[in-house]
Amino acid sequence: MARTLRRLGEQVVADLETAWAQPQPDWARQRLFVMRLVAQHELSADQIAAASGVTRKTVFNYLALVEAGGVAALLQRAHKGGPVPAVRGVLAEELTAKLGAGKFRRARDVQAWLKKRTRKTLALSGVYKVLGKLGARLKVPRKSHAKKNPAKTAAFKAELATRLGTVVGTAGQDRPVRVWVLDEHRYGLLPVIRRMWGLKGVRLHAPYATRYQWGYLHEALEVDGAHRVELLFTPCIDQDIHTLFLTQIGQSDPGALHVVIADQAGFHLPEDDPRLPANVRLLPLPPYSPELNPVERFGDLVKDQVCNRLFPSLAALERRIEAALRPWLTSPVRVAQLIGEGWLHDQVNSGVPA
Numbered sequence: 001m002a003r004t005l006r007r008l009g010e011q012v013v014a015d016l017e018t019a020w021a022q023p024q025p026d027w028a029r030q031r032l033f034v035m036r037l038v039a040q041h042e043l044s045a046d047q048i049a050a051a052s053g054v055t056r057k058t059v060f061n062y063l064a065l066v067e068a069g070g071v072a073a074l075l076q077r078a079h080k081g082g083p084v085p086a087v088r089g090v091l092a093e094e095l096t097a098k099l100g101a102g103k104f105r106r107a108r109d110v111q112a113w114l115k116k117r118t119r120k121t122l123a124l125s126g127v128y129k130v131l132g133k134l135g136a137r138l139k140v141p142r143k144s145h146a147k148k149n150p151a152k153t154a155a156f157k158a159e160l161a162t163r164l165g166t167v168v169g170t171a172g173q174d175r176p177v178r179v180w181v182l183d184e185h186r187y188g189l190l191p192v193i194r195r196m197w198g199l200k201g202v203r204l205h206a207p208y209a210t211r212y213q214w215g216y217l218h219e220a221l222e223v224d225g226a227h228r229v230e231l232l233f234t235p236c237i238d239q240d241i242h243t244l245f246l247t248q249i250g251q252s253d254p255g256a257l258h259v260v261i262a263d264q265a266g267f268h269l270p271e272d273d274p275r276l277p278a279n280v281r282l283l284p285l286p287p288y289s290p291e292l293n294p295v296e297r298f299g300d301l302v303k304d305q306v307c308n309r310l311f312p313s314l315a316a317l318e319r320r321i322e323a324a325l326r327p328w329l330t331s332p333v334r335v336a337q338l339i340g341e342g343w344l345h346d347q348v349n350s351g352v353p354a
Contacts, residue, residue, distance in 0.1 A: 034062050167259055172352070186215070264285065294339050
């Protein structure tokens with residue numbers, strides 16, 4: 001049998017209306033709403049609970065508070081607060097900074113650092129909770145060459161617009177200027193092994209065979225404008241072949257001036273090489289800074305399409321790569337998304353004449 005709600009006195013009802021008319025926090029407003037429904041004495045406890053989003057037991061708890069201490073008791077919150085976080089404030093800021101700089105290899109390293117800073121040992125499970133709250137993830141680091149000069153990398157990003165203006169010069173005043181990023185990737189019959197989905201406790205296997213047959217894929221992506229893609233498959237790579245690819249880029253729009261951003265590999269032409277096509281200019285990246293070139297990610301996407309598989313011949317592998325690249329040739333949106341709208345996009349738009 002449903003429990004009957006007791007009637008509230010006239011003074012309690014008046015106090016409820018007075019409190020309702022005043023500014024209240026959300027939790028207090030909800031309690032007053034429940035008790036105003038009780039005061040109407042028209043709905044059952046189940047109906048009030050459904051209308052206010054609380055449980056039936058909570059309705060009776062609020063009623064007991066009002067009966068014992070009036071509306072004032074209803075608006076007193078006996079919240080004692082949750083547990084104090086083990087890592088907070090300045091300590092959390094220091095840990096976040098170190099995580100951002102990649103200073104820890106394992107959760108145990110974080111545990112040891114926290115013990116050194118606080119003289120308290122946090123359980124490993126607690127360390128994982130802290131890492132999760134700070135947004136930390138276990139990642140595979142990208143290799144960074146010991147000879148890399150971070151100052152030169154930062155300067156290139158900051159000064160690219162100025163350097164583009166210098167490279168283009170007066171030659172870009174009477175014709176369109178198109179900016180490309182260029183790189184090459186080697187592919188071969190030696191399989192690319194990558195992670196794959198499987199069941200817990202089941203060891204997965206990928207086919208593998210040691211066969212040393214290689215080819216090279218030359219790639220160039222237009223940074224802005226039409227976001228075109230230029231590709232070239234070659235059996236080997238040297239400066240003469242690089243000249244062929246630069247010529248291909250120049251011939252994609254003979255009336256434009258093409259600025260090609262690429263690394264300083266030995267098989268790339270220097271800026272003053274006489275073999276350089278007349279409508280092509282080169283802008284070299286700083287040494288050991290592949291992260292500045294979006295084409296690096298393009299090559300990674302290609303490897304995703306051919307990983308964990310054996311191909312009977314180089315021709316079969318090339319056909320698979322061609323099929324994977326075909327959507328890029330007809331979808332400028334894909335290229336635009338890969339380039340992004342970060343520093344490279346902004347600098348190119350600032351440095352190239354409109």
